[in-house]
Amino acid sequence: MQKKYFGTDGIRGRSNTNIITPEIMIKLAMATAVACGFSEKRSTKPTIVIGKDTRLSGYMLEFALTSGFISMGVNIVLVGPIPTPAISMLIRSLRADLGMMISASHNPYYDNGVKFFDSSGYKMDAALENKIEQLMSTDLSEYVAHYNDLGKAVKLEDARGRYIEHVKYSFPHIHKLDGIKIVVDCANGAAYDVAPKVFHELGAEVIACGINPNGFNINHQCGVLDAKELAKKVVEHKADLGIALDGDADRILIIDENGQAIDGDQIIAALADYLSAMNHGLKNNTVVTTIMSNMGLELYLNSIGISLVRTNVGDKHVAQKMRELECNLGGEQSGHIIIGANEATGDGIKVALQVLAMYKIAQNIPISQLLNKFTPVPQFTHNIYYDHKYYGQQNLICKDRIENITRLYQKIYAKEARIIIRKSGTEPIIRLMVESIDSALAKNLLSNIRIEVEKELNLD
Incomplete structure (x- = not known):
């Protein structure tokens, strides 16, 4: 099934346009409730945990999703800005039925999206995503809750504290971080508060940056995609290492003591x-x-x-x-x-x-x-950006032709190179990768493939 909404990791797009609007989020919540069977009569109301990163648009999406679920008789636990992995943990801790993280991960502030977790804390499977997609194009009014049976929303005030203790528990108890100096870049994102506390409470000397989110600066010149300033700080402070996170803290980049990225x-x-x-x-x-x-x-x-x-x-x-x-x-x-x-x-x-x-x-x-x-092994990559109006609509990006280009090159160069051409599921990008022990061959192949794909997308 070709998906209109779901990509590699949930739903993602430009805020307040196309698929990332309050109207779509309300319908998404309603469709999710029906797909998961939450609209059926139960002895206890289903519970959903909703967290977010620090994007300005997070408020809009949080309230829209909450409204949609409440209309279906579902209770909501709001946990505010918190790392994505904390949602997985809190679902299990609270014995919730579902979790959602409002985030566009490493994307700029003007993008946003929703990541889905099932009752076991794992990402939602494709079959359920397909079911939600189908329901979103139907009339769901017959499933809404009676006015006496609406859900409600509560805030979990100690969510960050729970996650901090959970993460600290993963560190071997026989060790402490005393004597270690760390520079931590939180990307002005979801970990701006919790990450420095975790390392500090375990004994490290922590120099924190990217900890002043304002709704617009998430991932901007900081975090895993832009660690230049972090690298400078590691060398300047003679730190043991630097740790860069992304906007929702599920990714990491390490900077060594010489300022080099790992x-x-x-x-x-x-x-x-x-x-x-x-x-x-x-x-x-x-x-x-x-x-x-x-x-x-x-x-x-x-x-x-x-x-x-x-x-x-x-x-x-x-x-x-x-x-x-x-x-x-x-x-x-x-x-x-x-x-x-x-x-x-x-x-x-x-x-x-x-x-x-x-x-x-x-x-x-x-x-x-x-x-x-x-x-x-020498590996070369190139990103081809296309018109974001096609965002999330995989069937509109000349999919068949691009697959043909991939098969052709893979067949010819199967023994000499590894070739990947794929559409990003999180951004309006076609990602190209060529890898070969022969560096010159890899570079040449990447150049030729880039020209063919750009011509197919009418970008030449």
């Missing part, structure tokens, strides 16, 4: 090595990554006896595969990393704590050595 692939390699050294630390001796992870990671893991399994892009797919294979480590090159057999989504703060645990055990071997386990 991506998700290198972090995964180091964590895999660290866990495999423990007795039964790396479950089933397998790591799950996506098609975008560097071939160098796979070669490194295989060299130390660890299997790598790839999925489609999105930590949702990684989590599903980890659950299927009973693994406890997976993630993406972009910094979505999942640690733990029962974890449902990436958590930048938890990953940072595991890196710091490795750092303590390694007796302060520099981060630049600890987290650089392999030499990446």
Whole structure:
């Protein structure tokens, strides 16, 4: 089924236009309630946890979703600005029926969206997304609650405190962060309050930046996509490392003591090595990554006896595969990393704590050595932006022709290169990636593919 609303991770688009409007959010809430069976008679009302990041449009979407659910007889727990992984945790803690995170993750402030979690804390599956899509184009008035049976909304005042304690509990109790200096960039996003507190309460000296959200500055010249200032601060303060998060804190980028960035692939390699050294630390001796992870990671893991399994892009797919294979480590090159057999989504703060645990055990071997386990195979990427009016409508982006281009190049260069052409599920972008031991070949292929795709999209 071609989806009009759902992408790689929920729904996302330009705020107050197209699909990210109050009208659509009310209909989305109503359709979700029907799809999940919440409109049926129960002995107790269903409960949904709703959180958000720091975008100005979050208020608009929060109230619209809340109104839609209340009209269907559903109770709402509002938790305010909080990291995405906290929603997964709170669903389980509160025994809620569903969770929603209002966020556009790493996108600029003018975008927004909704991420969905089921009652187990995992991202919503595709079958339920399809059901919601179908219901959104129908009349749902017959399902609304009687005026005596409307839902209600309450605020959970200690939501951040609960999450802080939950995250701290993931850090090995035999260790403290005393003597470690950290620079933390919270991207003016959902972790602006909780992240510095977590590291401080565990004993670290914390220099925090990106902690003054104003509704417009989320991800702006800060966070995982722009860590230049963080890198300067790490060197300036002679810190042990820098930690960059994105707008909803489910992604991480590490900056080493020299100001150099370390991506998700290198972090995964180091964590895999660290866990495999423990007795039964790396479950089933397998790591799950996506098609975008560097071939160098796979070669490194295989060299130390660890299997790598790839999925489609999105930590949702990684989590599903980890659950299927009973693994406890997976993630993406972009910094979505999942640690733990029962974890449902990436958590930048938890990953940072595991890196710091490795750092303590390694007796302060520099981060630049600890987290650089392999030499990446030359990999080149290019993003092609298209008119955002097509945002979220995958069937309108010359899908068949782009797939044909992919198949053609993959067939010809199957032995020499790995080629990925995909539409982003979170932004109006076609992402190109070519990877080959032959650097010149990879560059040339990327250039040729870019020209063909741009011509197909009438962008040349």
